[in-house]
Amino acid sequence: MWCCRLSHLHGRLQNLLSRGVTCSAFQQPNFKSLFPLAIRWHHTASNSLNCAWQQHEDHFELQYANTVMRFDYLWLRDHCRSASCYNSKTHQRSLDTASVDLCIKPKTIRLDETTLFFTWPDGHVTKYDLDWLVKNSYEGQKQKVIQPRILWNAEIYQQAQVPSVDFQSFLETNDGLKNFLQNFLLYGIAFVENVPPTQEHTEKLAERISLIRETIYGRMWYFTSDFSRGDTAYTKLALDRHTDTAYFQEPCGYNNYDRAVINTVPYDVVHRWYTAHRTLTVELRRPENEFWVKLKPGRVLFIDNWRVLHGRESFTGYRQLCGCYLTRDDVLNTARLLGLQA
Known part of the structure; x- marks a missing residue:
């Protein structure tokens, strides 16, 4: 019985992954204990976009533009550029960072063309252009070309x-x-x-x-x-x-x-x-x-x-x-x- 059930779950998971989408939970009792990896989000975009992402327990991982990036969930909520969170005229935050739950995690994540959408527990939606994330990520900054300094005598x-x-x-x-x-x-x-x-x-x-x-x-x-x-x-x-x-x-x-x-x-x-x-x-x-x-x-x-x-x-x-x-x-x-x- 155990082997049959595990085989059924594994087959269903592989079928969903082959289509590039997984959901946050399956309608199976005690699924978390049977298949822990399935509670994580994992999405692979089309090959032409060459983008993949995965939702980990404590961070979001994005692979895009030959760069592997990792983002803290609080960082993703804090840097939201929506009209209610950011003043695009003054380039200053409207969001009170101290009001955001330190343990916040997105409820859902989806990719539409080159834009990532994060829906938070209160229903607020944050969207990020993939290129913006590359430019402003820690990993992207490390690759940024700076004016060289010559060590000389x-x-x-x-x-x-x-x-x-x-x-x-x-x-x-x-x-x-x-x-x-x-x-x-x-x-x-x-x-x-x-x-x-x-x-x-x-x-x-x-x-x-x-x-x-x-x-x-x-x-x-x-x-x-x-x-x-x-x-x-x-x-x-x-x-x-x-x-x-x-x-x-x-x-x-x-x-x-x-x-x-x-x-x-x-x-x-x-x-x-x-x-x-x-x-x-x-x-x-x-x-x-x-x-x-x-x-x-x-x-x-x-x-x-x-x-x-x-x-x-x-x-x-x-x-x-x-x-x-x-x-x-x-x-x-x-x-x-x-x-x-x-």
Whole structure:
């Protein structure tokens, strides 16, 4: 009797699967205990669409566009783009995420052409275009092509012969600006040439790609070796490799000069810190990892403080320098507006 019943259920299941559809339950007593897999949804679309999906106990699995994606059910309910859940004019949610059952699961799922429909226990229907799910899935994001970053040293950078961008091209054409930003994203440094050597023109250059960040040094800083701010930068002394504003709440990076007293960790951790510091310093001071540039009036250098350290040798004579700090979000946003994957 058991074998006959199991054979009957298996045959019925295979018949339904061959047609590409299964239902959530069969009209058989105790079917869940007899055939646990049958309580899961499984749907294979036509071969031309090359799409398949399966409803698991705790997530929804979709295979489409050569990508296997997994979605939490709460995520699927929360990202509903229906008029009652999402304001398409402001691109903001209307749905109160905190009101959704943390254990929510769809009551039914169906595929119509290239659109998935999820019906929830309260009767609300959420629909998703398959391409939208690919674009916004975790797995789809991992495959997304981003602007490459090149890990380089002095030899690699010199052999690449990275071109500078002319001041007028930078200011007046999107192509010039895009070429500059592409170099900046690739290497973390980029040059603009033929800039009138004034603070006003340097400021105008910076504003082309970002808001200028106000700091304790002002909007634009302009200094020489007069020690006016009690900082080594305002002297003729050499500056070791560093990044600026390490003491900010949102720092640009590492700065050995401005390192505070280490008094927040025990002695054994302190020694490990010094060991790590020594390893880092040795790497930074290797000649092959240093790229020396002699700045001259009219040449502006942009540096990504998250990637590239900078410094200087000691000097004699008189030197004036001006510059500013930019907001990283705005620099990357400008790059994206020009079609770069920043």
